[in-house]
Amino acid sequence: MKNTATASILKKTALALALVAFLIGGGANSAKAQFCCGEVSACDGNCTxxxxxxxxxxxxxVHDEFTNHREWLIKTFFEQNILPALMLMTEQLTTTAMQQVMIIGSFLDAKHQLETQRLFQELMARAHKDYHPSEGMCTFGTITRSLAASDRNTDLSAMAFSNRVIQRELLSGDTLAGGSQAADTLSRINQYREIYCSTSDNGNGLQPLCPAGSVDSTRINNDISYTNLVDEPLTLKLDLTAEGDPDHDANLHAQTISANEEDLFALASNLYAHRVAPSVALKFLTNQAGEPTDLARNYMAIRAIAAKRSVASNSFAAIASMKSQGEKEVEPYLYAIMKEMGVQSDVEIEKLLGDRPSYFAQMEILTKKLYQNPNFYTELYDKPANVERKTVAMQAIELMQRRDMYRSVLRSEATLSVMLETALMEQQDALSNEIRQLNEDGELVTLE
Known part of the structure; x- marks a missing residue:
């Protein structure tokens, strides 16, 4: 079908070319035409x-020429010249393109490599910046050393102090009051004459009672001065463990206890149960049948009073024990902080913080003194990570302080509840008496 269409096209083309040739060359060939056929109008069948x-x-x-031209165009011109040239051009373009892609890939590799190196360098620089703690951050960690041990020593001192107060009130045999009420009073008078007496008191009229005066003038009236003994110092030489034994030698009155410990016990004796309950003879506690007597019931009332006093004295014991001596490892660092704040004398620092600073002294620096140093504020111009670390450390310190406040509130709550119970005792007794005076009909019986 394709060959037929091609032949038809060639035939039409040949006719068109013949017609053109005839029209163009008609004048030039008129002689031959006349010779062959004469005038065209008289042309016969031979001419046709x-x-x-x-x-x-x-x-x-024309067909042969077109065929030859097609063969030449395809076989010679295209296949022998154009096609090889295109193949070479394609190969060259492909090679060049692959080379260019390789170059682009090298650029991309170099780009990613440089970006990766830059990222590593940024991370390294950030790590050096973020994980390089400042001196101020180290200060928090240094001051909190042995803080837990000091807190534990506080609890131990509070328990021992409270037990001693109860033993005295109950006339336990392990105390000076164990003999009797009179023994407690006489022992305290002798202690007052030897340690706490000031001849200038009582209108300069205590010379007969205290002819020798106090053995240690720094302890005069410490048995009654809560401010001088407990409130002012940050650390007391109060340590009931073996580590507190070296402080006993400094006591000019008794080498079995430190001066602060003896003063605290004397102050507690004046504050709570100044007059201890009298002892009850054994034969009066039970009858011959071994049943409790009325004196036994009175002794239970004495114990109830002692229980209420123990709640009140617990606050005093807690405050005093918070100022008991801590661990010695933290002392050099606390002293160094005070020197940064301008106190250069070790003697003055020891007077302020005490020997082996207490839990109270450590918290005093962590929650107050540390922020009175200008260096704390200048060091806030620091790396953001260090500032955040300081913020977290301060929040932790705040939690510890809030915990101490919580324990103080619990003690206040216990004291308030005892006060309420004590205030209701009279009303309870009055109501009980009225109930006892009711007859069988529920009417109040009055004695005439």
Missing amino acids: TISQQQTEGTIQH
């Missing part, structure tokens, strides 16, 4: 035959 023969030859010639 010759024209038909020329037409077929022309068509065949």
Whole structure:
């Protein structure tokens, strides 16, 4: 079908070319035409035959020429010249493109490599910046050393102090009051005459009672001065463990206890149960049948009073024990902080913080003194990570302080509840008496 269409096209093309040739060359060949056929108007059949023969030859010639041209165009021009050139061009373009892609890939690799190196360098620089603690951050960690041990020593001192107060009130045999009420009073008078007496008191009229005066003038009236003994110092030489034994030698009155410990016990004796309850003879506690007597019931009332006093004295014991001596490891660092604040004398620092600073002294520095140093504020111009670390450390300190406040509130709550119970005792007794005076009909019986 394709060959037929091609032949038809070639035939039409040949006819068109013949017509053009005839029109163009008609004048030049008129003599031959006249010779062959005469004038065209008089052309006969022979002329037609010759024209038909020329037409077929022309068509065949045109067909052959187109065929040759096609063969030349495809076989020679395209396949032998254009196609190899295109193949070479394609190969060259492909090679060049691959080389360019390789170059682009190298650029991309170099870009990612440089970005990765920059990222590593940024992370390294950030790590050096963020994980390089400042001196101020180290201060928090240094001051809190042994803080837990000091807190534990506080609890131990409070328990021992409270037990001693109860033993004295109950006339326990392990105390000076164990003998009797009189023994407690006499022992305290002798202690007052030897340690706490000031001849200038009582209108300069205590010379007969205290002829020798106090053995240690720094302890005069410490048995009654809460401010001088407990409130002012940050640390007391109060340590009931073996580590507190070296402080006993400094006591000019008794080498079995430190001066602060003896003063605290004397102050507690004046504050709570100044007059202890009298002892009850054994034979009066039970009858011959072994049943409790009325004196036994009175002794239980004495114990109830002692229980209420123990709640009140617990606050005193807690405050005093918070100022008991801590661990010695933290002392050099606390002294160094005070020197940074301008106190250069070790003697003055020891007077302020005490020997082996207490839990109270450590918290005093952590929650107050540390922020009175200008260096704390200048060091806030620091790396953001260090500032955040300081913030977290301060929040932890705040939690500890709030915990101490919580325990103080609990003690206040216990004291308030005992006060309320004591205030209701009279009303309870009055109501009980009225109930006892009711007869069987529920009427109040009055004695005439």
